[in-house]
Every structure is written in structure tokens, then in C-alpha cells.
Amino acid sequence: MEERTRLLGESLKGLLEEGKMSASLALLDGLQPADAAEVLETLPYDDRLRIFKVWDVEESADALPEMSEGGQVEVMQGLARSLATRIISEMPPDDAVDLLADLPDKTSDGILASMSPFKAGQLRRLMAHGEDTAGGLMTPDAMRLSQEMRVGQVLERLREAPESVEMIYYVYFQDEASRLTGVSSLRELIVADLNRPVKEIMHGQLMTVAPEEDQERVAALIDRYDLLAIPVVDGEDRLLGIVTVDDVMDVLEEEAKEDIYGLAGTFEIEEQKERHPFIGVLLGRLPWVLIALTIELLVAGGILRAFSGRIRDNIALVFFIPVILTIGATVSLQSATRMTVEITTDPGKRRRFRRSIAGEALIGLGIGVLSGVVISLFAWSMKGDARLGWVVGLALVIATMFSALVGSLLPLLLKMSGRDPAMASEPFLTTLMDVLGLAVYFLIGIALL
């Protein structure tokens, strides 16, 4: 993929240098939108802008949504308002809304003002929905027809469906009050007798979501029931739009990325990142680091200070600090990760979670006992002192079991208090386990040495 994009980008650059604009456009026209977008992003900004200024509006509207958010905004801000407006009007409404939301308010207001009132109204209504909801994902362009039609009439209407209708493989039917009453797949329609009333073949019981439904749940429904699209309805059962399977695939990736970043202890500050990548990423990572720093200095440092006399007398205790901290951190993160994945992929199965936590504690105990035996034999042989072996081994077993318990409980508690379970992240857990691990280690040390 990369090689091909690079080669195409170089050809395009060569053509532009020789002033062959129409050949450049022909090259782009032959590509899939996602490929055209990738090739365009290899070009310097000025060249890219030159192309969008003369490129076919429809091709521009197809390729632009496939570019990075920052790239889209750059292009939009470099074009005359009239052209920018034409391109955005041509884009699928869900993509248009995403782009408008990324533009500075002044620019997007200007674009909406110079649009046809119908289109502007449609986009404004869509923009009212939260970005991460069914309403924010949906496109209003779905096939919606009267439930009083016959199959032949429906097929006739499908033949005339404007290209803007993304998904014609599901047809939605409504009554006179515009309430959604059923759905048929195109497959069912072409198999049916042309004279049959659609009312007889449509499915009356359909899966719908409210516009404020979280995008993660929308994705889960489409996945669970193998749908190509799901209708979004308002309180009066009127069809507002549909969310299609391709939009939802992007959601799955986005949510997985969020979980991964969350567990590694980085917040994603998208807006900051677009404007100033370095500051954005730094600000996204710093909070956890600073929290960890403070707790380590005050609490973990404090524990070590409190035991400094004991440490001076038994300097061998220091050698095992890293291993106790690291095993504790690892086990807690493993448990937290498993619980976070379970909670986010299977929310609601409370009963199973209780069993999972017990399972994690057992696994923590298993890992603790196995590594405790290794470490205590090592400590014993090192100093020829069985007591040191006991202290280190016992501390490791207890710390490990604690780690598994805390790691598995924390995401669940976060979830139950309405927060993101992935907040139980590496820096947070590591810090917590450092403090607990040190306390356990030295308390056992006092008791046994």
C-alpha cells in the first residue's frame, strides 16, 4: 500500500511540476477515494490546494472525508468560501457535519449561511447531536417509503433513488403520521411478488436506537445482529436517519484505541492535538505522571523514610524492592486489562464479573506463590538467612494477590460510579501497588526480622 501511494504521489508531483493539471486530475479520478486522499496527503500543501481548486466537486467531496481531520481543515481554509460550500454540500451529511464541527465557528457559520436553506437546516439539525452518539453518526439519507405501497412500486422507487442514499439494501416503511412501522431488505423485495403489498412482507418488529444512544452501543447492536444499518428514531418513532455498518467500523477502531490509550495512562486531547501536536500529547500524558509523582514522593517515599532505620540494618531488604514493585504492577495491570475488556465488550453481566474477580484473585495467588518460592529460595541462598527468604517470599505472595484483587475491582468500581473503566490505568495502578507493596514488604520485615 505504502509503496503504491508513494509512487502515485511522485507521479502526481511530476505532472504538477510540468503544469499538466488535467493529467493530474485524471490520475486522481482513477483512484478509490481513500487512495486519492492518501496520495493527496503526500503532496505539499500548495499543490494539494491547487488541485482542490480545479478538481471536480463530486470527486473532492468523496476524497476529502478520507483525509486526516487536520488535513481537511487546512484544505477548507485555503479554498474560497463559495467552493468550500459547494464541496461540503456535496458530501454525505454525516461527513459534512464532522468537518463543519472541526472548522472554526466563524468559517462553519459562513459556509452554512451561504448554503441552500434546506441543506443548511438538515446539517444544523445533525450538528445538534453529540459527536459520539447515534445522532452524531447517522446520515438522514435513507430509503423511507409509505407502507401502503406494493412491492413493484417500491422497486420502481429504488431504481430512481438518488445517489446520495448510501444504503438502499434496507428500505424503511412509515405510516401516514411518518412513524416508522417496518423494514424490508432489498433481497426480500426482489424475491417477492410484484403485486404484494409491502405491509405483508415487511418486518414490523425492528431494532431502533435513540439519537442520544452512545456510539459504542450502536456498534455493538450492528455487530450482534449482523446488520448493514440501524435506524435512529425520535420519541414519536419518526425515522431521523440511519447509522451504517461502515461508520460503525471506524467507531470500533476508535473505541479500541481509546481503551488501549486509557490503560496506558494517556488521555487523548484531540482538539489540542490538532492545533499543536506536541503540547496536546504532552498535556494528555502529564496528568497521570504528575499524580504518580506526587503519591510516590509523599507516600512511597514516606514509607521508606519511616523504615529507614530498619533498612540501614538490613540493607539486603533494598535489593528486592524493584521485584516486588514490578510484579505487583504487572499483575494488577493484567487483571485490570482483563476486567476492562470484559466490561466494555459485555457490559451488564454483573454475575459473571463476581466470578471473574474471584478468578483473578486466584490467579494472583497462583502467580504469587510460584514467584514467591523462586524469590525466597534466591534470597535465602544469597544471604544464607532463611528469615530474609520468608520475608521476601511472603511479601510477594500477599502483594501479588492484593494486586490482582485491586486490579480487577477497580475497573468495576469505576464503571459502577459512571466513569470509564479504562481509568484504572497503568500509572494509577503502578503507583497504588508501589505504596501497598512497600507497606506490606516492610511490615512483614518488621514482624519477621
Next chain:
Amino acid sequence: MEERTRLLGESLKGLLEEGKMSASLALLDGLQPADAAEVLETLPYDDRLRIFKVWDVEESADALPEMSEGGQVEVMQGLARSLATRIISEMPPDDAVDLLADLPDKTSDGILASMSPFKAGQLRRLMAHGEDTAGGLMTPDAMRLSQEMRVGQVLERLREAPESVEMIYYVYFQDEASRLTGVSSLRELIVADLNRPVKEIMHGQLMTVAPEEDQERVAALIDRYDLLAIPVVDGEDRLLGIVTVDDVMDVLEEEAKEDIYGLAGTFEIEEQKERHPFIGVLLGRLPWVLIALTIELLVAGGILRAFSGRIRDNIALVFFIPVILTIGATVSLQSATRMTVEITTDPGKRRRFRRSIAGEALIGLGIGVLSGVVISLFAWSMKGDARLGWVVGLALVIATMFSALVGSLLPLLLKMSGRDPAMASEPFLTTLMDVLGLAVYFLIGIALL
């Protein structure tokens, strides 16, 4: 969802206790397969088996693939071979193959032997492909027609398509030598003139994959080009089958889960897990823990031992060990996570990666300087000794920058050597950074104290 499933499960149990089998089956028949599967899994094993023994074979074949792998195997092993064979014959081939692969060899061989030779041959051919490849995901049941037909003839054939054809919205065309030559969407077909030869409207340049293509790449292609299905072809361009978008959604989830688990340092040993959950999970997590344990004991412990004289004289050095280790571990995991996500979502962009690594090093430096200032002021004020402040602060800056560099380089090196970038996991990185951090800390300590 959970509430509804629980209630349905209880109703079903009640009906079974009263011996009302036909009412039980009617309840299940009214559900979507995924819901029926979930409800069935709430039942005791014996009740579940009683249902499958009398349930409609088609309904069984729809619901079974939606159950957990372990649950499917249990049911299959409880049924008479003739019934098991009938259910598997009725299942979509891609699901049938997955289930057969999970069964003990003797059972699956027996089932295949009692199947129709045609069906058994089809399944055996599918089973030859690797589970995580396009061949392992595909279903052979696609619409494939001669490119010499006219649109009207094609539509006529679609009307007669057997239900087993999962995706009739894409029709594939082939020449006399059975080579795949083009594709049309049903949308394009119903819009076209019925008398037009399909050769004139079909797309000749189509995206295909080889059967051994990795499932992650298949998912990426479907996602990138917003496809509903992608054809799998052999070396002679003959259509072997298609991978549909719903299969690929499961792949995305699976791969995301793998990455998350990988970064947290747990291998997934699926087979072991099915047979013995506790041992499977334990064995999956232990390797990294034992590697960490060994390195910590030998190297980190060794470093501390080497410096034990210095530590005894400056016991305050011990207080800052946890913070240096934890910040180093956190920063390295943050960098490794970002790189792993970049590499797996956008493989191939070498040039961008170099910039990312430089960016990570800068961010590491930024975090290091900010927290270094905090920690050195703290150390200074604690002991009234500016030198301790310098040692701790400097060590933190250097360790943090190192961590960011190592964390971002490691996934890339793993990828370049053909391994999974997510092997750069938390226990591995934490251990590595413990060793590096301690070495830096005490070397600076020797130089400055």
C-alpha cells in the same frame, strides 16, 4: 440487554419445568439468533440439550454459532451424531468450519464422514486454510454468474438465489475458465436496463485477496473501501469465496483485544483456556512475570547490591527508587502504546515513524524536565542538600527520555524483525526500565555525591 435475557431465561426455565416444550420452542423461535443463544446459555446444560434435541434444525443452526465456543462444543458432544451432522450441514460453511475445528478430531471426522460427500468436501477444503486468514474467514456461498448474461437474466437468478447465499448485494462474474472478471452491486443492477449485457456495467478492476492473506489486512481493506464483502481468489483468479463485513467486525474486536492483552503482558492461550480456564489464563500470564522476576533478581538486584555501600552512606537515595522506576515504566508504556497503535493501524509508513520516535523522545524529555524539577526541589528541601536534588532530578530526566526512546523504538524493532509489536509489553518494558533507571540513578549518584 442483560435484564431482558435474564427474564427470558427464567420464563424459558419455567416453561420447561412445566413440560411445555412447544411453548419453549415458540419463545425461542421469536428471538434473533444472538438473543436466543444468550438465553440458552443461561439454562442448565441438561435443559439446553433437551431443547436442541427437538428444536428445528434451521433455528439450531442459526443460534449455535452465536454461542460461546465452549458452549457449542458441549452441545455438539451431547447430541446424537445424526442430529449433530444435520445441524452442522445447515450452518453457514464458515461457522461450520469454526465449530468443527473446535471439536475433538474423532467427533469432527465422524460428522464429516456422515455428511453428503459434496458438503463434506466443501468443508474439508475450507478447513485447510489457517484460522486467522482470509481463507479461514470466507464463505464459499457467493453469487457467481457468467459474464455473458444480461442484467435481466442476472436479476432473475438473484430471485432464485438459495438462502445460503449470505451476501447477494454483490454479484461476481466469471469467464468460461471460471476466472473472476468483474463485480456489480445489486444497486447498479436494479438501476440498469434489463437488456444490457452485464459485461458493460460490471467493474472489471476489483479488489481481491489471496486465501492466505492475514485477517487483519482483510478487515483493513473492507474498512478502508467501505465494502460489504471482498472476494478471495486463488492463483488462477478463480473465486474461492467471499469475506463479509460482519465477519470482519468480529476480527476487529479480536485483534483489538489481542493488542490490549499483549500490551498488558498476557498471552492468550485460547485452546488451554477452553479446556481449563484457570490453568489457561495462569499459563498465559506467567511467562512475562517469570522473565521479569529473573531479570529483576539478577540485574536490578545486582545493581543495588553493587551500590550497597553507597546506599548505606546515603540512605535517602532509597526513598526515590520507587518514583524513578514508576515514572520510567509509565513513560515507556505510553510511548510503546502509541507506537503499537500507529504501527498496527497504519502499517508501512516508515517515514512517519521516524518522526514519531523523535516526537516521543521530545515528549519524554518534556515530562522528565517537568517532573525532574518537582522531584529535585522536593529532595533538596527534604535533606537541605542541593546535591541530592541534582542527583534525583538529573536521573529522572535521563531515565524518562531513555524510557520514551526505548518504548517507542521497541515496537518498531519487533515489527521489523517480523514479530508482534505488542510484545513490547508492560512487564517487559517495566523490567527493562527498572534496570536502566537504577543504573542511571546510581551512576549519577556516584558522580555527584
